Amino acid sequence: MPQAPRRDTGPSAxxxxxxxxxxxxxxxxxxxxxGTVVVAVVIGILLPRLDLIVDQELPNAVxxxxxxxxxxxxxxxxxxxxxxxxxxxxxxFSLTVVALQLASSQASPRVLRLFARDRQVHWTLAAFxxxxxxxxxxxxSVRSEDDDIAEFVPRLSVTLGFVLTLASVIMLxxxxxxxxxxxxxxxxxxxxxxxTDATIDLxxxxxxxxxxxxxxxxxxxxxxxxxxxDSSGFITRHDHDLLVRYAAEHRIVIQELHRVxxxxxxxxxxxxxxxxxxxxTDREDTDRExxxxxxxxxxxxxxxxxxxxxxxxxxxQILDISLRALSPGVNDPTTAVHGLGHLSAITARLVAMSRxxxxxxxxDGQLCVITMPRRQADDVDASLTPLRHYGAEHPxxxxxxxxxxxxxxxxxxxxxxxxxxxxxxxxxxxxxxxxTADPASNSAMLTLIAEERTRLVTTGPSTN
Numbered sequence: 264m265p266q267a268p269r270r271d272t273g274p275s276a277x278x279x280x281x282x283x284x285x286x287x288x289x290x291x292x293x294x295x296x297x298g299t300v301v302v303a304v305v306i307g308i309l310l311p312r313l314d315l316i317v318d319q320e321l322p323n324a325v326x327x328x329x330x331x332x333x334x335x336x337x338x339x340x341x342x343x344x345x346x347x348x349x350x351x352x353x354x355x356f357s358l359t360v361v362a363l364q365l366a367s368s369q370a371s372p373r374v375l376r377l378f379a380r381d382r383q384v385h386w387t388l389a390a391f392x393x394x395x396x397x398x399x400x401x402x403x404s405v406r407s408e409d410d411d412i413a414e415f416v417p418r419l420s421v422t423l424g425f426v427l428t429l430a431s432v433i434m435l436x437x438x439x440x441x442x443x444x445x446x447x448x449x450x451x452x453x454x455x456x457x458x459t460d461a462t463i464d465l466x467x468x469x470x471x472x473x474x475x476x477x478x479x480x481x482x483x484x485x486x487x488x489x490x491x492x493d494s495s496g497f498i499t500r501h502d503h504d505l506l507v508r509y510a511a512e513h514r515i516v517i518q519e520l521h522r523v524x525x526x527x528x529x530x531x532x533x534x535x536x537x538x539x540x541x542x543x544t545d546r547e548d549t550d551r552e553x554x555x556x557x558x559x560x561x562x563x564x565x566x567x568x569x570x571x572x573x574x575x576x577x578x579x580q581i582l583d584i585s586l587r588a589l590s591p592g593v594n595d596p597t598t599a600v601h602g603l604g605h606l607s608a609i610t611a612r613l614v615a616m617s618r619x620x621x622x623x624x625x626x627d628g629q630l631c632v633i634t635m636p637r638r639q640a641d642d643v644d645a646s647l648t649p650l651r652h653y654g655a656e657h658p659x660x661x662x663x664x665x666x667x668x669x670x671x672x673x674x675x676x677x678x679x680x681x682x683x684x685x686x687x688x689x690x691x692x693x694x695x696x697x698x699t700a701d702p703a704s705n706s707a708m709l710t711l712i713a714e715e716r717t718r719l720v721t722t723g724p725s726t727n
Contacts, residue, residue, distance in 0.1 A: 307396070307401045359442075390434050401420040480630065498527060507632055524575050536554055614643070668687060
């Protein structure tokens with residue numbers, strides 16, 4: 264039996280693990296605020312103890328700056344801080360909910376993740392809640408003088424609470440300015456573009472490091488078995504390293520049936536597998552249940568798509584925003600034009616991205632996994648077809664669409680890409696001829712399309 268390959272611990276593997284972990288943490292509002300509250304409580308317990316030690320030894324310059332009131336004044340200050348911060352926290356939550364509602368109605372429900380994972384929202388809430396928890400914790404250490412105990416006012420602790428309150432107020436001002444910027448559709452498009460670029464970098468590095476199978480790939484229906492999904496949802500990632508390691512160890516070949524981001528239903532096949540090489544018999548030593556469990560681990564299913572390893576998710580979000588802008592109720596073709604600009608840049612990177620090999624090899628060069636590699640034409644069609652279909656009646660959108668075709672033909676030196684672009688122009692030409700819009704606009708758009716098509720057909724792929 265061939266030795267199982269070691270799990271890849273190179274930069275691309277660590278980046279994939281970190282991207283998945285970051286997505287899981289950043290898309291939730293609670294981790295940073297809760298962690299900050301815990302730290303604030305610990306500091307609120309320890310700092311008054313430091314006050315007991317150094318209060319009488321403070322230099323005059325420091326003594327004149329720190330809090331110098333009595334116990335009742337300290338209680339009033341700390342109580343005011345705690346009450347005001349809870350009010351500010353409620354305001355922040357209310358504004359965030361309003362922002363989520365506006366983003367969902369004006370752009371797309373898919374962009375809600377951008378707000379849920381916004382670090383400034385996380386840290387603003389953390390500052391408010393942390394200051395609140397710190398003030399309450401310090402408040403319990405303030406003591407008034409009576410017959411049994413001396414007065415104790417943790418002056419350094421109260422001063423720190425005052426400083427934290429000022430910092431929270433400043434953060435609230437920046438949060439309001441940030442929220443106003445985040446609600447702009449241009450900002451949403453920019454954030455989605457940056458997120459998609461990071462995913463493309465990750466997948467490009469991973470594909471480039473993946474060993475491909477050098478022989479001929481011949482899937483077989485003989486003795487094959489299927490591993491079915493045990494839940495419904497979206498495939499959030501592929502763990503090809505796990506599949507290769509397991510297939511090499513158990514002498515089987517696994518053929519995947521879905522890409523990351525595709526929706527699957529409970530009971531439908533995730534992948535097929537069969538014994539490899541001369542072992543294509545109904546082997547009794549193959550634990551079928553173990554194979555199924557391994558394949559399910561390699562294709563985790565979630566209730567929503569994420570950007571961790573799904574390069575198509577960013578394209579879909581920009582398309583959602585652009586298509587909603589073209590709807591009769593919104594009628595904002597300018598947003599669609601801006602979306603086409605981002606789609607053109609993202610598609611150029613997708614086309615240039617390293618392709619996953621059609622077959623993945625084990626440590627001895629044997630075929631272990633048959634993949635579903637992306638074609639360049641698929642990338643072009645996925646980005647352009649929806650906007651071409653719905654934007655044919657808008658001259659500004661058609662003009663930017665033809666410009667996007669020109670841009671992709673110039674930066675992507677590929678006959679496959681050029682053929683896909685020509686097909687897009689032909690389809691757009693047919694759509695415009697079938698509309699009853701302004702004849703003058705139709706004539707100008709058809710001329711523009713014909714000129715770009717002629718250039719593509721005559722010049723061929725760019726060599727730049």
